[in-house]
């Protein structure tokens with residue numbers, strides 16, 4: 001049988017591909033409920049495309065708690081994030097509410113709507129940050145993107161939302177074709193912790209030495225001690241001044 005590229009929600013009940021909605025199980029009762037939920041979000045087609053594969057089906061992404069598929073709503077493409085059945089019961093509602101907070105400071109994919117176990121959001125066509133940097137040589141472009149990214153993290157700090165996984169930024173920061181960074185995945189985010197977005201991101205990118213090729217060398221020259229010192233000052237008292245001083249030390 002030919003592998004379908006797109007399916008209407010109702011067809012998910014008759015094609016094997018439907019079971020990606022109940023990944024990693026194959027549960028027909030839950031599938032029926034989830035197909036109704038997909039329809040309630042206004043999704044008219046699910047498209048099987050993207051870099052990941054599960055059950056021999058292509059997806060936009062697969063995380064530890066969710067799978068992400070491309071979904072069409074009245075002619076527009078979105079990302080539909082669907083809770084995996086083996087994920088512990090962290091709340092989709094909290095994730096969606098926190099996305100709203102992030103969106104209020106122009107961070108994260110735009111939230112469209114959500115149900116108990118799915119979130120419909122803006123689709124991000126882009127590359128994971130390290131992959132993006134690796135494919136690049138223009139230092140100014142890289143610098144500009146890193147600067148924008150740190151500003152996004154700063155706005156999250158200021159609005160009191162801790163992303164929670166920016167110390168694993170390679171999975172959660174994508175760079176769009178127009179060189180705009182996007183912070184993904186608010187599934188571990190919280191308004192009940194002291195935000196550490198700027199410090200997690202900078203530790204990850206500049207202290208742990210994950211940066212590839214030329215860019216790492218560029219950042220061995222500025223004074224590492226000075227960066228650490230200013231990072232500590234920012235952590236103690238986050239402010240625009242402390243941020244500017246940090247950005248200066250980083251040579252951005």
Ligand SMILES: Nc1ncnc2c1ncn2[C@@H]1O[C@H](COP(=O)(O)OP(=O)(O)O)[C@@H](O)[C@H]1O
Nearest residue numbers: 061062063064065066068079109123124185187
């Ligand atoms: N809005 C989106 N547009 C395109 N791809 C996305 C989007 N959101 C997530 N993805 C892809 O799906 C993967 C898993 O999503 P993520 O939100 O991290 O799920 P989890 O909560 O399970 O960790 C991401 O690493 C990314 O590759």
Ligand SMILES: [Mg+2]
Nearest residue numbers: 063064171185
């Ligand atoms: Mg994730």
